[in-house]
Amino acid sequence: MTTRSPHVRLPEAIGVLGGGVMGAGIAHAFLVSGCLVQVVERDEEQRVAASARVLRSAAASVERGSTTESLDALAGRLAVGTDDAAFAGCGLVIEAVPEVAELKIESLVRIRVVAPGAIIASNTSSISIDELGAALDDASRFLGLHFFNPVPASKLVEVVRGAATSQQTLDAAQDWVAGIGKRAVTVRDAPGFASSRLGVALGLEAIRMLEHGVASAQDIDAAMELGYRHPVGPLKLTDIVGLDVRLGIAEYLHEKLGERFAPPQLLRDKVAAGELGRKSGRGFYEWPEAGA
Ligand SMILES: NC(=O)c1ccc[n+]([C@@H]2O[C@H](COP(=O)([O-])OP(=O)(O)OC[C@H]3O[C@@H](n4cnc5c(N)ncnc54)[C@H](O)[C@@H]3O)[C@@H](O)[C@H]2O)c1
Numbered sequence: 001m002t003t004r005s006p007h008v009r010l011p012e013a014i015g016v017l018g019g020g021v022m023g024a025g026i027a028h029a030f031l032v033s034g035c036l037v038q039v040v041e042r043d044e045e046q047r048v049a050a051s052a053r054v055l056r057s058a059a060a061s062v063e064r065g066s067t068t069e070s071l072d073a074l075a076g077r078l079a080v081g082t083d084d085a086a087f088a089g090c091g092l093v094i095e096a097v098p099e100v101a102e103l104k105i106e107s108l109v110r111i112r113v114v115a116p117g118a119i120i121a122s123n124t125s126s127i128s129i130d131e132l133g134a135a136l137d138d139a140s141r142f143l144g145l146h147f148f149n150p151v152p153a154s155k156l157v158e159v160v161r162g163a164a165t166s167q168q169t170l171d172a173a174q175d176w177v178a179g180i181g182k183r184a185v186t187v188r189d190a191p192g193f194a195s196s197r198l199g200v201a202l203g204l205e206a207i208r209m210l211e212h213g214v215a216s217a218q219d220i221d222a223a224m225e226l227g228y229r230h231p232v233g234p235l236k237l238t239d240i241v242g243l244d245v246r247l248g249i250a251e252y253l254h255e256k257l258g259e260r261f262a263p264p265q266l267l268r269d270k271v272a273a274g275e276l277g278r279k280s281g282r283g284f285y286e287w288p289e290a291g292a
Contacts, residue, residue: 011091019050
C-alpha cells in the first residue's frame with residue numbers, strides 16, 4: 001500500500017486539465033488519497049476515454065488492495081467533464097495537456113480565469129516554468145509538478161520552482177506530494193529539470209558508445225544494471241520512453257545547454273527509419289509483442 005503522510009492536509013478538491021496518460025494517472029493519485037477530483041477534457045469523445053482511464057486505474061487499486069475504499073466510493077468523488085467551470089473551488093489545478101507551449105499557455109490562462117484562488121501547476125516535462133508563468137498575471141501561485149509515467153507505480157514528483165513561485169506555494173506543493181505518498185525533489189527552473197537532464201545525458205552517451213562500437217546494447221545496459229544497480233539500462237530505457245521523445249528532449253537541451261546534448265546521428269537515423277522503440281516494435285532492441 002502507498003505510504004501517504006497522515007499529517008498533510010490535501011486540498012478538498014483538485015482539478016486536472018487533460019485526462020490522457022499522465023492526467024488520468026495524476027487524477028488517480030489524488031482520488032485514492034481522498035480528494036474530490038475534477039478532470040476536464042477537450043470534447044465528449046476524450047471525456048469518455050479519460051473517465052474510463054481513471055476508473056480503470058481506480059479498479060486496479062481496489063483489486064491490488066492498495067486502497068481500502070470501494071470502486072463506487074472512489075467513482076463518487078470523480079467528475080470528468082468538458083467545462084472549465086468545474087475547476088471553481090479547487091485548491092490545486094494541474095494542466096496535463098500535450099507538450100506544446102502555446103497550448104499550455106492558453107490552458108493556464110483558462111484555468112486562472114475559472115479558479116483564481118487555486119495553486120496552478122504544469123506537468124510539463126521540458127518547457128520552462130518561467131516561460132509558462134509569464135502568461136499568468138500572478139505567477140507566485142504557479143509551479144511545475146512533473147509526475148512520472150506510470151504515475152501509480154512511480155514514487156517521484158519533480159517540484160519545479162519558477163523565479164516567481166512563492167515560498168508558500170512551494171511549501172504547499174511539497175506537502176501535497178508527500179500527502180499522496182510520493183517523494184518530491186525540488187528543482188529550480190532549468191532546462192530538463194533534474195531527471196531529464198541526467199537521464200538524457202546518460203542515454204545519449206550510451207548511444208554514442210554503441211555508435212562507436214564500444215560494446216553491444218545488451219552489454220552497455222548490463223554495465224549500468226549490474227555495475228550501478230540501475231533497474232533498467234540506458235538503451236532499454238530509451239526504447240521504453242520512445243526514441244522520438246528522447247530526440248525531442250535532446251534537441252531542446254542541445255539548444256539550451258550546448259554541444260554535450262547534441263543528438264547522436266544513430267538516434268536521428270533510427271527515428272527517421274521509424275524505429276521508435278517499444279511502441280513501434282523496434283529500437284535498440286526488438287519488441288515483437290508491442291509493435292503490432
Ligand atoms: N507520457 C509521459 O511519459 C510523460 C511523463 C511526464 C510528463 N509528461 C507530460 O505530461 C503532459 C501530457 O502528456 P501525456 O503523455 O499525458 O499526453 P496525452 O496525449 O496522453 O494526453 C493529453 C490529453 O490532453 C487532452 N487535451 C488536449 N487539448 C486539450 C484542451 N485544450 N483541453 C483539455 N484537454 C486537452 C487530450 O485530449 C489528451 O487526453 C505533457 O506535457 C507531457 O510532456 C508525459
